[in-house]
Amino acid sequence: xxxxxxxxxxxxxxxxxxxxxxxxxxxxxxxxxxxxxxxxxxxxxxxxxxxxxxxxxxxxxxxxxxxxxxxxxxxxxxxxx
Numbered sequence: 001x002x003x004x005x006x007x008x009x010x011x012x013x014x015x016x017x018x019x020x021x022x023x024x025x026x027x028x029x030x031x032x033x034x035x036x037x038x039x040x041x042x043x044x045x046x047x048x049x050x051x052x053x054x055x056x057x058x059x060x061x062x063x064x065x066x067x068x069x070x071x072x073x074x075x076x077x078x079x080x081x
Contacts, residue, residue: 016047016068024065027072039065041079047071 022030028038042048048067055061067075 016070019069021066021068022072027067031076041075042067045071045075
C-alpha cells in the first residue's frame with residue numbers, strides 16, 4: 001500500500017512537531033560555533049519555525065528561529081562534510 005505525497009508530508013510534519021526544538025543560540029553553544037556562524041545555516045530551511053517580532057515604538061524588531069532535532073542533525077552534517 002503506497003501513501004500519497006500529501007499524506008507522507010503530513011506524517012513528517014507531525015513527527016517534527018513532536019521532536020525537541022532548539023534555538024540557534026543553544027545549538028551554537030552545543031557545537032562550539034558562534035551564534036553569527038550558525039544562524040545563517042538555518043535561515044530559509046524548510047521545517048524550521050520562524051517567528052517574526054515586528055518593531056514597536058522603542059523596541060527593535062527581531063526574528064526567532066526554532067529548529068527541530070532532525071533538521072539540526074541534517075544541517076550540521078551538511079556543514080561538516
